[in-house]
Amino acid sequence: QVQLQASGPGLVRPSETLSLTCNVSGGSITTYTYYWAWIRQPPGRGLEWIGSVYHGGRSYYNPSLRSRVTFSVDTSKNQFSLKMTSVTAADTALYYCVREVIQSYYHFDSWGPGTLVTVSS
Amino acid sequence: EIVLTQSPGTLSLSPGERATLSCRASQIFRSNYLAWYQQKPGQAPRLLIFGVSSRATGIPDRFSGSGSGTDFTLTISRLEPEDFAVYYCQQYGSSHTFGQGTRLEIK
Numbered sequence: 001q002v003q004l005q006a007s008g009p010g011l012v013r014p015s016e017t018l019s020l021t022c023n024v025s026g027g028s029i030t031t032y033t034y035y036w037a038w039i040r041q042p043p044g045r046g047l048e049w050i051g052s053v054y055h056g057g058r059s060y061y062n063p064s065l066r067s068r069v070t071f072s073v074d075t076s077k078n079q080f081s082l083k084m085t086s087v088t089a090a091d092t093a094l095y096y097c098v099r100e101v102i103q104s105y106y107h108f109d110s111w112g113p114g115t116l117v118t119v120s121s
Numbered sequence: 122e123i124v125l126t127q128s129p130g131t132l133s134l135s136p137g138e139r140a141t142l143s144c145r146a147s148q149i150f151r152s153n154y155l156a157w158y159q160q161k162p163g164q165a166p167r168l169l170i171f172g173v174s175s176r177a178t179g180i181p182d183r184f185s186g187s188g189s190g191t192d193f194t195l196t197i198s199r200l201e202p203e204d205f206a207v208y209y210c211q212q213y214g215s216s217h218t219f220g221q222g223t224r225l226e227i228k
Contacts, residue, residue: 037217047158047166047209049217062216063122096165105172106213107156111165 002027004112006097012119018084022097022112029078030055035100036073036080037108040093048093052100053080087119123150125210125220133228140197142223144210149190154213157186157195160222161206169208170195202227 008020022036029036038050051061053071061069070083084091095117099110124147134140144155155173158166168177170186173193183198197204205227210220 046221047211047219049211049219052217060216101171104175105154105156106217107154107168107171107211108158108166109168109171109177111167113165 002099002110004097004099004110006095006112006115008115008117010116010118012087012091012117013121014088014119015086018087018091018117018119019081020095020097020115020117021079021081024078024080024099027099029073029080030075033101033103035102035106037098037100038071038082039096039098039108039111040091041096041114042090042093050082050084050095089119091117092119093117122216123147123212123214123218125212125218127208127210127220127223129223130221131224131226133226134200135228136200136202138200140195140200140204140225142195142197142208142225144188144193144195144220146191146193146212150212150214155186155188155193156211157184158209158211159204159206160209166209197225200225 003025006022012018035052037052053059059071068085073080094114096114097112098108101109126145128143153172157170160166174186185196207222207224209222
């Protein structure tokens with residue numbers, strides 16, 4: 001069974017860049033039926049999709065975050081990553097890395113436990 | 122952007138009762154690209170239903186999804202104590218959006 005685990009700094013200063021990496025185990029990141037996604041959840045609030053990346057590098061994004069977000073994939077390490085620039089307090093959230101099934105009605109079937117990122121000086 | 126509106130915001134029921142959760146979209150999106158998730162405190166969301174009505178692996182058959190167009194429903198036929206949680210719907214049009222959630226609490 002696939003497992004996902006995000007890691008990265010828990011505290012980022014305003015205007016700086018948030019960087020997270022998700023390690024995928026129990027399955028290959030190059031499996032053609034999956035994208036790999038980032039979804040966040042501010043404390044006490046709902047879910048927001050950030051975007052998704054394919055192992056070949058093709059990505060699609062939440063239009064509201066598109067200008068600040070970059071994804072990358074390292075197939076040799078079975079990892080994918082998120083970079084978000086110019087962060088503000090509004091980016092404080094629990095960040096989930098998630099497997100997205102694209103073979104059948106795009107949906108998110110496996111979630112990591114999430115990593116909390118706080119934006120504060 | 123397609124907005125999903127879930128109702129009610131909070132639903133108070135007792136174990137054994139039937140729960141009906143609604144998800145309404147602001148416009149029609151890709152046919153059948155509607156999923157439901159359950160989230161318990163301190164846990165990541167869990168996929169329940171995809172493609173409007175297909176149960177994910179390991180999901181009990183008391184959970185069912187239905188709907189079409191812009192109106193969708195998650196039904197829990199007979200509530201178990203472990204079903205009290207927050208539920209989100211999610212759609213894929215050209216991008217993904219989630220509803221704001223329905224909290225199902227014990228009455």
